[in-house]
Amino acid sequence: MARSEYLFTSESVSEGHPDKVCDRISDEIVDLLYREAKKSGMDASLVRVACETLATTNRIVIAGEIRCSIEPGKVKSKVKSAARKAVKAIGYEQDGFHWKTAKIDVLLHDQSADIAQGVDTGAEKNTEGAGDQGIMFGHACRETPELMPAPIFTAHKILERLAQARKAGEGEAGKLGPDAKSQVTVRYEGGKPAEIVSIVVSTQHLDETLTSADVRRIVEPFVREAAGELPIAESCVWHVNPTGKFVIGGPDGDAGLTGRKIIVDTYGGAAPHGGGAFSGKDPTKVDRSAAYAARYLAKNVVAARLAERCTIQLAYAIGVAEPLSVYVDLHDTGVVDEAALETVLREVMDLTPRGIREHLALTRPIYARTSAYGHFGRKPGRDGGFSWERIDLVPKLKAALGR
Template identity: 60%
Template structure:
């Protein structure tokens, strides 16, 4: 590992067109899981000027039958959920308005060939919903054990969105992006060298006193979010560097579910297996295995077994047990990585890391996903049923398994 370097991560707000799509897809996941905890859902969303399109495959009691017939009232609930999601984000613009946008629902029944591989039957345990590799990561750069560059990028946008919703910053519109570059010394954040914020704004906030007000506001948010010792003379700000940003969101650029997977995970500080999360029920290991690998990596760091940890799991469609488990503590481990791998295998409550074992341990068959679809799936507070993969309740089990 290098000790001294610059590293950058970006985030995008809830109003970014791709994130609008992610939030709609996950709102549909929550709607269907609230009706049937064993529902199968793969919901993709396209957003563009005054249009939202849903496509994908679903199956579940009280939702849709095998012939594609909707249960009474559910089709209407789907459209209402879409419009309410757009409204909550804050889009009431001529080019994208929750009430007047056109809506297309192209969801259809799940393939029977996929179902036969995934469902449990006879002596066969439930299999993974697809093949793939999933990565989890944790490090000690922030209190939530996340990469600092991504953590602060998210926090800037969360604060700006809160101010927009509360009316404290009425000149802000929903579509915003941030980027944070930190200089690391001896592997630790030492200084912020560049802060980039591009935010959609009201008319007139691209020149004169109003532009100055916007710039001053952004700098005040950064000062509140980042530790004071990271900001100084070497910090360069790029605030709306292209100038005007009045046309944004799906009106300015089409959005698709699953295009912000690096924003969703670790900001480029760790590998990504390639699969998106939003729009998928937890039988899809793209989602559930990514959550359990984060859970394992975070607990390894929280237990003091390492200061940095990457974990990989691999699955085959229709096969219940993972094909491989890989642990890398990047030379920071207090015990061998192979010993940690063996310890994980000895913890019975993890259910051998099968899809059902993961869902049971983390309690994933619940409508808990809409909150994940903006500002990252990781580094969030575990509250009630939400973000259970952020708990550090496995630390003692890991220590015991290594004893």
């Protein structure tokens, strides 16, 4: 039986965190290749990206495999430009990490022919195989209107709001730097979020004279705003910059790497994660696209009121189009049979890599914005961004299950 009274904690990191800087650069390159494909008339479904970024003091290294329409002699210059624009947008103009002066090494090469043959043609002719083996999870629950777990959703909102305030120069937020972390502990009562009992915020500050108390005074109004309707307990324990001074931030303070914040990217530990990172990958990589599909399906199951909580697992083999398995867990909150739902999910959505890509329209430059503040629980955009957050499968699910 599931526990009904407990504490649960999730963390988030800002767009200026070293790892998130790398995620942003990697995803900017994915977007770059899709934009260039459209300009040249290249079939976007043929674009391939597996891009990793490393960042440290005034140094950025970009490596990986690509297939694109950019002339070979122009790849490095275009990639470098995209990286600099990303760092500038985040807000780094510091001696130890500056968008204009950081040295950038581009070590991208053509995609492996061995991998390409399995993805392009699959194990059978006229199919598109998965880009790798792996397991992917999707989750949804009724803890927030966005159908996300409350701790991770709140932790994201805190940092997103602080970033908005910093860039807009609201109050004294202009004294803050891009690098920040948050952590939120929620007390559950009757299995539902009741109140926030602990808040941790560590944020870089550009004014060296600021104390921890000063930083709390600056950030607390934005934290309370971000909490929304979830109450902050009167006895809530606050830790704001608990180690004191935090002036040296970003890759100058700690090296960053693409794909190291996968739990931040998903559900904050409230649901399983298959292990694969998202950023820097085109949607033939099921690490990304199938995780989006699993979230899409889980969200529609909960939106259809077939369950209060839903976790879905999809499994793939490299070069094979159809998923090896579809598993559904409704956590004893469902009103339908889980095995029947597993069958129906395959019927209402084509879960091959091509089917996912086409259903969610994933071959577009929509990825840079996913690199911070979570890939899930976001509002679908008019340009097709966050398409996996739509709830347009609800009628089909209900009809197929006779609800």
